[in-house]
Amino acid sequence: GAGVSQSPSNKVTEKGKDVELRCDPISGHTALYWYRQSLGQGLEFLIYFQGNSAPDKSGLPSDRFSAERTGGSVSTLTIQRTQQEDSAVYLCASSSNYEQYFGPGTRLTVT
Amino acid sequence: AQSVTQLDSQVPVFEEAPVELRCNYSSSVSVYLFWYVQYPNQGLQLLLKYLSGSTLVESINGFEAEFNKSQTSFHLRKPSVHISDTAEYFCAVTSSWGGYNKLIFGAGTRLAVHP
Numbered sequence: 402g403a404g405v406s407q408s409p410s411n412k413v414t415e416k417g418k419d420v421e422l423r424c425d426p427i428s429g430h431t432a433l434y435w436y437r438q439s440l441g442q443g444l445e446f447l448i449y450f451q452g453n454s455a456p457d458k459s460g461l462p463s464d465r466f467s468a469e470r471t472g473g474s475v476s477t478l479t480i481q482r483t484q485q486e487d488s489a490v491y492l493c494a495s496s497s498n499y500e501q502y503f504g505p506g507t508r509l510t511v512t
Numbered sequence: 513a514q515s516v517t518q519l520d521s522q523v524p525v526f527e528e529a530p531v532e533l534r535c536n537y538s539s540s541v542s543v544y545l546f547w548y549v550q551y552p553n554q555g556l557q558l559l560l561k562y563l564s565g566s567t568l569v570e571s572i573n574g575f576e577a578e579f580n581k582s583q584t585s586f587h588l589r590k591p592s593v594h595i596s597d598t599a600e601y602f603c604a605v606t607s608s609w610g611g612y613n614k615l616i617f618g619a620g621t622r623l624a625v626h627p
Contacts, residue, residue: 434614444602444617457614492556494615499544499563499606501615503556 405504407493413510414483422478422507426495433476434501435468439489483511514539514605518618526626527595533588533621535603542608545586547577551599598625
């Protein structure tokens with residue numbers, strides 16, 4: 402079946418603007434994760450959702466970052482008042498067991 | 513908490529030579545271990561995993577990794593590399609307790625295979 406999809410693939414935004422990044426997980430996967438990949442910090446966990454449980458937000462770097470998952474499927478990561486240090490590739494993964502399958506990522510560039 | 517150390521940031525190697533990419537982890541609880549590969553301008557792909565059972569795990573394209581609990585290592589090896597193996601390789605760990613858990617990644621090792 403289809404893998405994890407993310408949109409947009411690339412996003413260029415001006416400093417101070419808000420952005421929304423979307424993730425469509427693999428159908429039937431109950432867990433969904435967001436990670437960030439940047440040159441300086443490598444691959445960092447941001448947030449994860451598991452079924453109806455409260456999300457684990459422990460990796461969000463500031464209160465400008467938030468995420469939601471609607472209907473146990475699609476997730477949106479929102480970054481408010483973007484800063485240049487938010488430039489990175491944002492990766493989404495979904496899982497039905499301990500194996501996480503990653504989407505192609507959204508490359509965010511803040512100018 | 514867990515952490516992962518990949519001891520080599522870059523590994524250059526000639527085609528058909530053997531290669532080993534080193535990975536050490538630390539954790540106060542039992543773990544599951546993974547290797548992911550990222551080809552240029554592509555996303556992360558699961559290469560192989562250790563969950564339980566045999567400590568030697570293999571991928572479909574000739575890579576293998578051995579879980580060594582006493583040395584807290586999960587090194588990745590291939591006896592003969594191809595140009596197409598050029599990619600960045602990430603070792604990752606997650607706790608085996610409590611259901612789904614986040615992955616903790618190492619900094620990555622860039623494998624460059626030269627003709």
